[in-house]
Structure formats: C-alpha cells, structure tokens
Amino acid sequence: MGTGEADSWRAVVDVPALTAWLSARGIGDTIEDLRPLSGGTQNVVLRLRIGGRRLVLRRPPVHPRPESNRTMSREIAVLRALTDHDVPHPALVAAEENPAVLGSVFYVMEEVAGFNPGDSVSSDYRANEGLRHEGALSVARALARLSRVDPAGTAMAPLQRPGSFLARQVPQWTAVLAGYEQLAGYRPGDLPAVEPIAAWLEDHHPPDAEPGILHGDFHLNNVLLHDSLAEVTAIVDWEMATVGDPLLDLGWLLVTWPVAPAPPITGAALAAVGDLPTRGQLLDAYSAAGGRETDSIDWYATLAAFKLGIVLEGTWARAQAGLAPMDVGRRLHTAAASLLDLADAIRQGARSASD
DSSP, rough: OOOHHHHTTTTOOOOHHHHHHHHTTTSEEEEEEEEESSSSSSSSSEEEEEEEEEEEEEEEOOSSSSHHHHHHHHHHHHHHTTTTTTHHHHHHHEEEEOOOSOOOOOOOEEEOOOOOOOOOOOOOHHHHHHHHHHHHHHHHHHHHHTTTTTTSSTTTTGGGGOOOOOOOOOHHHHHHHHHHSTTTOGGGGGGGHHHHHHHHHHHHHHOOOOOEEEEESGGGGGGEEEESSEEEEEEEEOOOOOEEEEEHHHHHHHHHHSTTTTOOOOOHHHHHHHHOOHHHHHHHHHHTTTTEEEEEEOHHHHHHHHHHHHHHHHHHHHHHSSOOOOHHHHHHHHHHHHHHHHHHHHHHHHHHHHH
C-alpha cells in the first residue's frame, strides 16, 4: 500500500491501532495492503492482506448513526451463530466490541471469493445458460439451509423478543410510515392500497412458527455466487439480522426477484443476462433443500412487499425534507409504489383462491 493511499484511509481506520490489535490476537504483525472493498453502502468495508492472508474489516461509517455500534454487534452475533453450520457466510476471524480501540465496534472476517450478481456477472455465468439458472436456484437452497439453524443457545438468542413476531409486523411498519409525516413536506397519500393490505395482513397472519435466524434483507444483491459453479459462496450484509420467522426472508426473495412483475431493484447484472428461474422454481428449490413449509407463502410475500415498500419510501420522505438526493428519492418512491401494487395483487390473488 502506497503512502498516499494509506494516508487517505487514516480517517477511516487507525492503522497502527489496528495492527496492534491484530498482532495481539496472533493474526499478523504487518498489514501489507489496505483498500476499500465494494459491497454494502451503509458501512465501511476494507480489504486487508496480512501474512499473505486476505481478510475483510467491517465497521460503521466514519460518521456513525446512533445505532451503528449495536448494528455491528448484531452482525458479529450472527456470524458467531453460523459457525459450524452449512450456511454459506464469511467466517469470522476476530471481533472487537469495545469502541475505544478504533472508535467503533468492528470485526475482521475471511475474504470470500465470488461475484455479486447485482453488480457483475462472471464470464462463465455469462456464457452458460444452465449455470445461470442453477446458480440462481442455489440462492434459494442457501436460504433453506439458513432456515434450519436453531438460534437457541447461540449468540443470536438474546435478540429474540417476547411475544408474537408476526403480530408485531404490521403495527410496527404502519407506525414507521406514519412517522415519515413528521418530515417537512412529506405526505404518504399517494402510496397505493396501504390500508387494505395492512388490514388483510392483520386478519390472515399464520400461526407463529419455531423461531429461526432471519437475514432481514435477503435478495440477490446480498449474496456472492461462485465464478464457475452453481453455488452461493456467501450470504453477506447481515445488519438487519434478527430472530423471527425465516419465511419472511423467502417472501423477500420472491418479491425482489428481478422478473416481472417485481420492480427491478436487485440482481440487475444477472437479470440483464437473462434465463433466471421463475418464482415457482425458486419455491421448489427451497422446499427440496429442506426449507420450511411454504403453504402460507402468499402472506409472507405480501408482508415482504409491504415492509420493503415502506422502507424505500423513507428515502423519498427524507428527500422531500432536503435530507436525501431528490433523484434517488423519486426512484425509490416509484419502487415503493410498485412493491405496494405487488403486495395488493398477491393478497387479492390469495383472497380469490380462498373464496
């Protein structure tokens, strides 16, 4: 790493302090390379090489949010919980939850090879239709493996809240949407079908299932695919992980799957090449890999589209208050409206099927 590059990253990480911390844990005494790694947009992600070993450091942004350290501790907890399980994930090397070391909670994990299908497509995937199809199905299979992990007795267990996970969802997210009205200039009235979707979800939610580890934002942009094999090398970006109902992750994957009628918000690079499996094929792959029972998947998909639409609408609300770029806000508002249209279509289809 050149002097200029090292100096440019001193605002992000105290290199001598990091080096001392790594050395104290027997990981190595000299950082041979340090540079940004493409990935999540909400945190600092740096690649480093030490003793020939390629690692990744993840920490909150330079200007952290109030919950940033807690979110980083959540990521550490889920990587600890997944140790020795067959879920593809970056192996945790070491973690530091004392903010005094680098000014925030942080951790170091093994670097995982593979490509992010939201950003790029490997040459082998580009050339081979069958590989693209099976590689996409491997995403559902990886999610099925995650659904089988019991959080009891793991580092994730303290994140389980008492009461019904499903019963909390609609009140929580309608309150979030109502809260946007506190931002100057925002009015939520042009979002479609919010009230009928919320009412249907409240009236039809299935019984609570056995708790599992929920990724919380499971879609194509949050996985890495092997360059030449039909397999997921890692599920990444665990900042929204919790203990809840893993079928919500499956619903999330279905409503973000970049095949009509979903809005194109994830997996853009892979979708542009084409030959992705259908949602029905994803469901079949998930079930065949030992995932949870999917009889109520329309409810979970409706909830996923409802929740994600409200999350995306937050950027539009902040844009109208001058707190986010207006062009980004408009784009995400359009996506939010499309997701709520999708949620309404799913719930009406489910209602018709039950008549």
